[in-house]
Amino acid sequence: MISKKNTRRKILIILFAAILLVLTAFTVSLMAPQEDLKSKYSYKDFEPAAKCRSCHPGLYEQWSQAMMSQAYTHHWDEIEYFDLAVAHAKAKPELKDAVDGCNGCHTPLAFMGGGKFPPPRPSEKSMANESVSCEVCHLIQSAQTDPPFNFSYLIKPGMTKYAGRTPEIESPAHKIVQNDFFRTTEFCGNCHNEKNPFGMWVKSTQLEWKEGPYAKEGVRCQDCHMPKAGYQYAIMGKPHDDARLHLFHGAHDPGKVRGTIELRIQPDIREAEPGETVVFTVALFNQKTGHKFPTGSVEDRIAWLNVEATDAKGKVYHLDVDKKGFEGEEYTISGDNLAYQDMGVPLGIPDFKGVQRDGIPSGNRIFRMPYFDPEGRMTIMQWNTAKLGVDYRIGPREVKMEKFTFRMPFDIAPGELKVKAQLNYQLLVKPVADLLKVPEEESRIIAVNDHTTFLTVLP
Ligand code: HEC
Ligand code: HEC
Ligand code: HEC
Ligand code: HEC
Ligand code: HEC
Numbered sequence: 001m002i003s004k005k006n007t008r009r010k011i012l013i014i015l016f017a018a019i020l021l022v023l024t025a026f027t028v029s030l031m032a033p034q035e036d037l038k039s040k041y042s043y044k045d046f047e048p049a050a051k052c053r054s055c056h057p058g059l060y061e062q063w064s065q066a067m068m069s070q071a072y073t074h075h076w077d078e079i080e081y082f083d084l085a086v087a088h089a090k091a092k093p094e095l096k097d098a099v100d101g102c103n104g105c106h107t108p109l110a111f112m113g114g115g116k117f118p119p120p121r122p123s124e125k126s127m128a129n130e131s132v133s134c135e136v137c138h139l140i141q142s143a144q145t146d147p148p149f150n151f152s153y154l155i156k157p158g159m160t161k162y163a164g165r166t167p168e169i170e171s172p173a174h175k176i177v178q179n180d181f182f183r184t185t186e187f188c189g190n191c192h193n194e195k196n197p198f199g200m201w202v203k204s205t206q207l208e209w210k211e212g213p214y215a216k217e218g219v220r221c222q223d224c225h226m227p228k229a230g231y232q233y234a235i236m237g238k239p240h241d242d243a244r245l246h247l248f249h250g251a252h253d254p255g256k257v258r259g260t261i262e263l264r265i266q267p268d269i270r271e272a273e274p275g276e277t278v279v280f281t282v283a284l285f286n287q288k289t290g291h292k293f294p295t296g297s298v299e300d301r302i303a304w305l306n307v308e309a310t311d312a313k314g315k316v317y318h319l320d321v322d323k324k325g326f327e328g329e330e331y332t333i334s335g336d337n338l339a340y341q342d343m344g345v346p347l348g349i350p351d352f353k354g355v356q357r358d359g360i361p362s363g364n365r366i367f368r369m370p371y372f373d374p375e376g377r378m379t380i381m382q383w384n385t386a387k388l389g390v391d392y393r394i395g396p397r398e399v400k401m402e403k404f405t406f407r408m409p410f411d412i413a414p415g416e417l418k419v420k421a422q423l424n425y426q427l428l429v430k431p432v433a434d435l436l437k438v439p440e441e442e443s444r445i446i447a448v449n450d451h452t453t454f455l456t457v458l459p
Helices: 004-033 049-053 057-064 075-091 091-105 108-113 136-140 186-193 205-210 213-217 221-225 340-347 430-435
Strands: 142-143 153-155 159-164 174-176 191-197 200-206 228-231 240-244 261-267 277-286 304-308 316-319 365-367 399-407 416-424 447-457
Touching: 049 057, 049 136, 075 340, 075 430, 091 108, 091 153, 108 136, 108 153, 136 142, 136 159, 136 430, 142 186, 153 191, 153 447, 186 205, 191 221, 200 205, 205 213, 205 365, 228 447, 261 304, 261 447, 277 416, 316 399
Parallel strands: 159 174
Antiparallel strands: 142 153, 191 200, 228 240, 261 277, 277 399, 304 316, 304 365, 304 416, 416 447
16 A cells, blocks of 8 residues: 555656656756857868769759859859958958858858858868758758747758658668758748848848748748759659759749749820820739849849830830839939948948949839948948838739830821830849959849830821
């Protein structure tokens, strides 16, 4: 009897202790500060992508054509990091942490294991050149913050890799642990959301997605950037009918950008006399992106609408967009303005007057969100952004309407008037690209879409 009672009491005590232990562990884990991965490991803890290539050649070749394989080595990344960011931190030491942090997303292996800031230049062919490699993504276990941002991933190096699916065939090279985190957008948000030292969201692709229509429908980053296909992703594996291709195609793939926005233009009347006024309406429909367009490096990017009329004799008239009158609209209409004066500090140009803000024909509507430095001037240095301006980008499935009021000149040729609306896109505003000698491909014009309408000019 007694001994039975004792055992029960013992069990109760053990049970109670166990609950207490679990509870404390839980609170401690909640209170645990974000694990700082900066210089926590060394390069020898990580495997190069070339090793994964030997058994996953197809995925490797796909990834090697995507920007994430060049996040540290790409020319514009090297120029902005070394000539602007690192130079800026030399002039302003309080920026050092933020500038070291560039590597947390652009070359996580160097951030965690290189032990040197800045890491060696790409030409020195160090392991920093791995950029966002296989190893980086397949060691990620979770996000340490909610929402995820600023390289909030939790990574432990080792032979255990993580993946979204459960393996059917054992890999001779590594262990696999299935982890649903790979099927979330938070996985990507670890690097595709960024808050700068001023507390500004200078990158918010995953947050934009979350408040848009695709989140509600469960269409995630992976569905548009890693589409499913019948594919054999390991040489000794077998074909899978739902393999995730590692295309990661985005703004540097003109084919991905083309057709993103559909546009239609129509006049309010089909016949007009010289001197008469015609109003053209353009509808722009974001049919393709799961986030805003443009997204990501918003400080660099512009999309603009150019409308031109050509009369029967071939004379071309440029149409200026009608003003809507919202706050900050001046930043969404191209003109003759100087900007980006804050680059003078890292470039060592005293009293730098800046360069042209837009570098495109004036009077065009620009779809962008301007970033402002602490002195209120427009900047492309996202780490020096103290304020964000009007957000005039095109949201997922959003339609923007623009009007163009055109007074027919008295000398316009009678006959058919052709009016073309064209939406163009640029990764980096051209005057900045020219100043910093960024290769032309970063500022070439990508035609997103166009549409043409007609009316008759009466004699
Ligand atoms: C010696 C060959 C070999 C090497 C090297 C190798 N893998 Fe694999 N891996 C495999 C095989 C085999 C599979 C299983 C394929 C299958 O199920 O069809 C696999 C599967 C995977 C999976 C998916 C797991 C799943 O559930 O199907 C991931 C992720 C992965 N490997 C990542 C890597 C990474 C990252 C590297 C480089 C650090 C790497 N692999 C190097 C052979 C290899
Ligand atoms: C419905 C499809 C769709 C979904 C969902 C989607 N994207 Fe995109 N994404 C696109 C298209 C189309 C483009 C090309 C146009 C452009 O540059 O915005 C693009 C472009 C991008 C770019 C390049 C943008 C630039 O201007 O440099 C990044 C980065 C990106 N996506 C990341 C993501 C991330 C991260 C998610 C999930 C949070 C996501 N995408 C979800 C369709 C999608
Ligand atoms: C930007 C992050 C990222 C990078 C870089 C990356 N992967 Fe993946 N990989 C993923 C995600 C996410 C999935 C799983 C998607 C899912 O399950 O929905 C995946 C899936 C896989 C799979 C399983 C295939 C499948 O259909 O699920 C293999 C194998 C794999 N990756 C290998 C590699 C190799 C090899 C490299 C380098 C050449 C690489 N990955 C680079 C994110 C990445
Ligand atoms: C470890 C950080 C990291 C993670 C995780 C990550 N990315 Fe990226 N991604 C980057 C960086 C850095 C770039 C910029 C590359 C460059 O310098 O142009 C980028 C660029 C891209 C681009 C733009 C390509 C282009 O053509 O301009 C796409 C698309 C993209 N990532 C998709 C994804 C998706 C989808 C996921 C999740 C499955 C993901 N990324 C996860 C860091 C990351
Ligand atoms: C939180 C992660 C993160 C941090 C921190 C970060 N970046 Fe990026 N960076 C990205 C992602 C993601 C992209 C791709 C966005 C897109 O495609 O539009 C990108 C794009 C870029 C690009 C444009 C690449 C191109 O070819 O268009 C440059 C240049 C760049 N980053 C430089 C820097 C510098 C310099 C710093 C530090 C001051 C920095 N980044 C900090 C994630 C980050």
